[in-house]
Amino acid sequence: MQKLASPASVLLIALLVGYLTGRVRSTALAKSTCQDECGSVTIPFPFGIGVGCFLNKWYEIICEGDSIKVPRLKKIGVEVLKISLPYSRNHGDMYTSPSGTIEVRLPIVFSNKKCISNDYRTGWAAPSLDGSPFVYSKDKNKFFVFSCHHQAVINNTGQVLAGCKSECRGANFSDSGICSGYNGCCEMGISSMVLREFGVNFMPEDGLTTGVGDECSYALLAKESWLRPKLTNLHDLKGEGFVLGVLEWGIPSNSSLEVRLSQSCQHCGKGSISVLPNAVHQFYCSPGYIGNPYVANGCQDIDECRDPLFSHCPGFCENKVGSFRCRDTTKLFEIVMRELEKATDNFNDDRILGKGGQGTVYKGMLSDGTIVAVKKSGALDEGKVKQFINEVLILSQINHRNVVKLLGCCLETEVPLLVYDYISNGTLYQYLHEPNEESPVSWEVRLRLAMEIAGALSYLHSATSIPIYHRDIKSTNILLDQNYQAKVADFGTSRSVPLEKTHLTTLVQGTFGYLDPEYFQTSQFTDKSDVYSFGVVLVELLTGQKPICQLRAEEGRSLATYFIISLENNCLFDILDHQILQQAEEEEVAAVAELAKRCLNLNGRS
Template sequence: MATTTLCLQGAALVVLIVCLAPVAPAWAQQPAGCPDKCGNTSIPYPFGIGSRCARDFNFRLVCNHAYSPPRLFVSEVELVSLSLDGEARALINARNYCSDGTTYISYNALRRDSQGQLLLSDVSFGRSTAYRFSAARNRFVVLGCPVLGYLVDAEEYYVSGCISMCRKSQAGDDHLSSRCTGERGCCQNTIPRPLNFYKPYILSLNKSAEENRVEPIYHRLNSTACNYVFLVEDKWIDTTYSYRAYFNRTDDFDVPVVLDWAIRNVRNCRVAKRNATKYACRSEWSECFDASDGVGYRCRCSNGYQGNPYLDGGCTDIDECQDKEKYGCYGDCTNTIGGYTCICPRGTIGNVHEKNGCRPKDKFTFALKAVTGVGLGVFMSVFMAFWLHLGLQKRKLIRTRQKFFEQNGGIFLQQQMRSYGGAGGGVGGFKIFSTEELKNATNNFAVDRILGRGGHGIVYKGVLEDNTVVAIKKSKMMEEAQTKEFAREMFILSQINHRNVVKLLGCCLEVEVPMLVYEFVSNGTLYHYIHGKDSEVDIALDTHLQIAAESAEALSYMHSSASPPILHGDVKTANILLDDKFDAKVSDFGASKLAPTDEAEIATLLLTRKKALYLDGPEEDRSLVSCFTTAVKVGRHQELLDSQVRNELSDEMLQEITHLLMRCLSMIGEERPAMKEVAERLESLRRYQQHPWAKAEGNEEEIQSLLGMEQNNANYQLRQQDVLGLEEGNAYTFSL
């Protein structure tokens, strides 16, 4: 009777799932109509012109059409190239700081700090946090002499610097004239860490004319008219700079700088994957890796794929066979999804990844070649048609399986499993099985592996490759609404772990109706235990109460502890399994229904060992609920109990159980107890039944104390509409 009660709380399951359906973020795909170029510079997503086209404000760019051709900017920094590998190139203006001709170097017109050092313009990226000046690819350079230049960061901490001096040329060292070593008006240094902001400082080392007149012992230093301090790409200073070409330069000029960019709104990939909605690696065939220059992460297409990993479907298969030399294939190449195969041409052997690595096999004689050729020709003529047919059927099967996989939400489920369990694992041991794995586990779904069958499908016993025994449910049909929500339900159910709930180990999505893989429970269903061939065996009251209490505990856990709460929707004896210790395990939470609708499988009550609906009896006796409530009304309800139960059940226990059942059968939802209360009360009654006081005549106060509550008045006042409603079956659906 407790099982019938539990059915009443499953009506909200579909509403709950629909409310939790995922919504794809607006930036999961770049909107149509977004420009992909500014002048000569390509703009790949996540970058974009304006807020609508960029992933977020960190990647917003401005295309300035005042130039011809237009130029691309982030804040005040001009970008000349953007790459999805995390690198960008920018142009920074190297400003000149020149003497006025009256002193060796005069900076009177420029801004100085409190120590008299010349402060140049700082360089930053405004509000964007995506960019860093690359420490590996840039150099700090000072041109002109004699001068000291250095950089500080946003907190005024020293970053890098060097001194550039002048000296006269000496015989035999003209080959050194283009080397930037600090001697000939050029010095350079590395920056020890990436920067997103810097300020350059410059300090003249020249003596004044007055000092030279007073102290002629000092050698008058050579000097340049203009000095420069800037960051620049390492290749520029190594290949472009020439002492003679730049020594007397006086104009401003642009120099290239290398930038590193990344998604920097979280610390690393591990943290990013926790929020699947904002996770930037959108393509199915993409990978995440941590940024090497501080916080953040970047995305790349997996090996064998190319494209844009920041877009849904952005990574596509590479046809390696189109560029054999790049991929080291010097034989017959066959492209595959995510890879390729390469073998030596027919008649040759050797190293196919080395030029001229395939050499001819031992030569056949001409006669042998002729005989072999004729034989192969005849054989191939017969075989080709069969092979072609077989190949077409195989490709059709692969396409069909992929279609079902996507239709059943496989891609969504894979993404969730990657987000919560890493790239190679699932959640709590949950796995997506292939069709072949389940065929092997069940000996191709052999008849002798069938555990049970019903109107909606069949349950098979299977043995996985690691010798784990499982139960595999193969359903016949599933409604379209269930198909759309199937993957989400599977992900939620895979995280459920309770000793009285059958563990969902995985699913197979390559078939039209998904198959479910559960843990194997050895003692069959409660239905067969009560109504099967051994049903004549007496069942102790303690066993009845144990099964009822554990079933209620499972439902209470799903209602109160699962997140989100899960409502069963089909509680009946056919969906309660028993292990070798008769511990109850509730199955079929929100999954495909395998129980048939014929009367042989309809739910029964535990304490009466009668079927909830007896379709062959008199009309007034067909509903067990109606019979019970009518019997309570006239005080004859104990006559409905199983004989073994009637013998063991005391009056106090009968009164407590009857009170609990009548509360559960109330037509008003607010009056029905929560499953947690039902589970606790059943366990309390079970402990009372096991206590010696339950089998002996004790005083009233001790019995009430043991029961944990005052005995309830057995004279229940049922409202007429309640009894009529129960008798007509208006409030109960025993097989949803």
Template sequence: MNMVVHGLFLVAILILASTKLVMGQSTPICQTKCGNVSIEFPFGLSTGCYYAGQDNFNLTCNETTNELFFFNMQVINIAHSGELRVLQSTSFTCYNSENNTNELFYNTNLVNFTLSNKNRFTAVGCNTYAFMTTFKRDRNYSTGCLSLCDSTPKENGLCSGDGCCQTSVPKRSRRFRIRSRRFDRETSVSDFNPCFYAFLVEDGMFSFSPSQDLQNLRNVTKFPIVLDWSIGEQTCLQVGNTSICGKNSECLNSTTRTGYNCKCKAGYEGNPYLLDGCQDIDECTTSSTIYRHNCSASSTCNNTMGHFLCYCPPGYNLNATNNSCMRKGRSEYYGWTRIFLATTVGFLAILLVFGCVEQKIKHRKNTELRKHFFEQNGGGMLRQRLSGAGTSNSDVKIFTEEGMKEATNGYEESRILGQGGQGTVYKGILPDNSVVAIKKARLGDSSQVEQFINEVLVLSQINHRNVVKLLGCCLETEVPLLVYEFINSGTLYDHLHGSMSNSYLTWEHRLRIAVEIAGTLAYLHSSASIPIIHRDVKTANILLDENLTAKVADFGASRLIPMDKEQLTTMVQGTLGYLDPEYYNTGLLNEKSDVYSFGVVLMELLTGQKALCFEKPQQSKHLVNYFACAMKEDRLHEVVDSQVMKENNQREIHEAARIAVECTRLMGEERPRMKEVAAQLEALGVAKTKHELSDQYNEPEVNKHLVGVEILPAQGDTGTTGYDSIKNVTRLNIEAGR
């Protein structure tokens, strides 16, 4: 009988213990500290001490070193809000004088935890690049950055690409790999930079010191990173009363991942994941300045559950404004009477005059609002510049905000034609049934206002049939609008690679499109009233109408070049794959930067391939490199689109390929001007109609300085090679990824 009683008693204890764990209550015997790190539920070190629904919460304490570990990463802090701070090892690659490599990289699996967007991916080293590949289901995604320098940088704390670079990381990543590389393995190892590093670090927890980090960063083996965690995979609404949040706490959906987290209600503090973890804060006695009461010296504080009250002694009333006590009396009565009478008289007076001034106030308010938006959107700057000399589109129409709403059907999503860095483009229908494209700027700071004004200013200088025509703008709205002619056949990118890639462009189409683009750029550089550099020439910015006529668009990044200058110093802007490497490294913008970008577009027309494609093999990722090597090795037939490679147009294709290679030469001074390019391409079309093509065409020798062509020193050459940042950039090897 006694054995039966004891057995029932044991079962009851187990049931109670199980109930507590389900409700989020750890047992009293659980270890709550490892070294100087506190361990609180849902985390724990042994069965029954951590949330049993997820094994991730099971941590390990090394009793010898007093260090807490999550798998193989040391834990330094646990936050109830859903953040876990751990130390992550660095990845590095070191080279000796014989170019032998000592490399260490990491492939990390976070299981059910994910990377926080508070982390920064960082690379340290001269002439190096680093990349981070994250694995999500059946797809890989990559991010990375470049670091360039030929001597020890001077500025401390800056990680802007000179010896050190940083970039954001994709959040919600559970498995990732980080690696570092240098551009040119043939470059001798520098004493000040023998190693290259790549690592994740919490934002603000790494300050770059060039003199130390380029040599001794290998001694720093780990950096703090932030992981996001939550309970389960369901929202608070889905789990309902079955959440593990304890009393006096509330359930909050995780903002960084699936699942939920718990938080103590206002007026309570403690561990919200325990059954009785959130305890009332006694605001009347606490020493904390955050939670302490604000009762004045004349009033008395009385603590309540989750709050406090201020009380006054008999004969006094509490002033709710400052929680002070005021004596009751006749003066108070008369004071309230005077306030009431004054309020009543004032209210009646307002009613008397309200009807007379209501319309005037409303009209003035609307006028002021429109004026405010007009000035905010750069209207004054635009009016001043358009009134200057050289403007040709003096008939730019000003549209009203109501007219724009009507034209886009309230900016309906189905009217969106495309979205980009400078804004969203809608299809609009004006009252006369004419179809237009309406660009709604994406404004966040004054520089984007400047880009908007710049686009209007640039287009006001242009009157060319192959440039998309600006019809007008609207500045009365919170964000400005530009109205263009509607081009209905998509972009050149769509026809070559995108949604319209099935549409067949013949060689005649492609040659004519190339001639039109080249002629337009030549006009911008040489014939406009003020020379204009487009600065973002790419197939996505070339529109095609129903006759496949090219229209150059998107002048938000363009720059006007004063007549007395040949180049400008600007912040580098453009699109990877089309960006002039000389401009990228010097910041000096001139017309040859557009020539380089056009050369890439011409290569796309010839090959039907993208300018930059990470999914392709290493040797063919960058079209310029791949194309130049094919020309040099007499393999042009391997890269040219088979649809346009016919017997009767091989001479034209070889000549166009030669022009494309010349446009993408390394040095800007070696590239032709756009006028020369346009004339040569136009001559190809004229020659086709007058002459029979020859059966054989000897390809001219490609200049040895072409971008992407590796120039190896002769055997035994001991001459010193100077640092060439452009060459290093073009030999960049980027791992596969998105």
């Protein structure tokens, strides 16, 4: 038999299911039936390739080339290097530009034909943006001149807008990367201009318009942050003859798209750029969201807890729609009995969330407004006290986003009380087996839940200071929060395992249907036993069926056995939940089914 190293297998499951989830969860940037890339450049709507894929003629991209694809703005004729969507300035510069931008290739302008042997330019007009929803970025671009005896000017229809003069009196700019105006290089910002069309011309330093001579000078408009590091070595750049410039873009005011977004875009903000005389607006996803506001449902919640660039949370991070919550996890806090009585209306029966072998769970609200779940043990026999102590010890060392969080405890009474985060959407068992017809459980959600449960198990088995065996993984012990994210719960029967030990010899505990047969036969609980139980949950997610069903033939009453028999008879697709049959790709289903089969391997150590 193939050896199955359980923690690694669980991690493999998490990674593979995460890969599959990523395929179905990625936020659409282009229209659903449109090409969204040309070469290495992503093309988000309102830009597009092909009929019906762009907003209007200004946003049309043509994708040229055979082996190497190059995108161009068809109307303007410039090569596109990158298109960035705008975002709220509160996000910080992590994914896109604060303003929607297009990075394009702009030519270097040379003073005479001796400067370069190929496509030289001794006077140059920039691609005209007149009438377009674009403007040359005044914040990101800068004008540079490289010369010893020339000045270069930016002009518009013959009118000089600005310029700078470069002389050679000291150390060359290549030594410092700084343009002083006296070291062969000068530079000028364009923040006071609205540039939509302009040209570049050279003049001698005395200001005359003729007689520039044979000196090889050159000028360029380029993205400052891109060019600055290249100032110490411009040889290759001059040879290529092009630099990177930046356009800002928006959508026309009162266009049908602008009107629709203004009225109905969820989680969106709105700004504008200076492209007079045209009014142009930019839409961006609100803080806490990311994506493309120009497509339907394009702004998606950022899971700050998955990305530390967003959350900077050193403690326990809880994702919320549009935000997150960060709590200190350095210690549990003790809660007085009086507060818990007030929080639960004196443990009113109307506040009961559920009852089990380890006690009753009540919903309550603490004085600071925190909604909590309070577990009250139903008896004080020695076994219950041990389970209470065990649960406190186990949960106090756990900090994982997919494990229910123990907030504190009350030690004032004989009956021990534990206080947890309140998880609002019930159990996975209820979600799968008591479904809401209006909100069926999609394939995408099933994959995500599988990934989250697997990640939590991998953490318990291998990432805590001492490995933890849960010993009762089942769909009723997996809670769902307000975002339907999985939270593994109920650690009363869990055990910490010294690193040098591979198993625990205990009285058999667990739930039939989820119980590892090897553990049942030997009384030796290993990490593989948890993985077996996870395999049953995975089959529940695939089939929508309960772990034990008396209506099936005797050999198939156990869902695990029924699943294995179906695989052996090539009948997998006969037992899948109808939602999966309608939504999932066959290869994805087959991959997850194979993972479930590995988890249910009856001899995981041989």
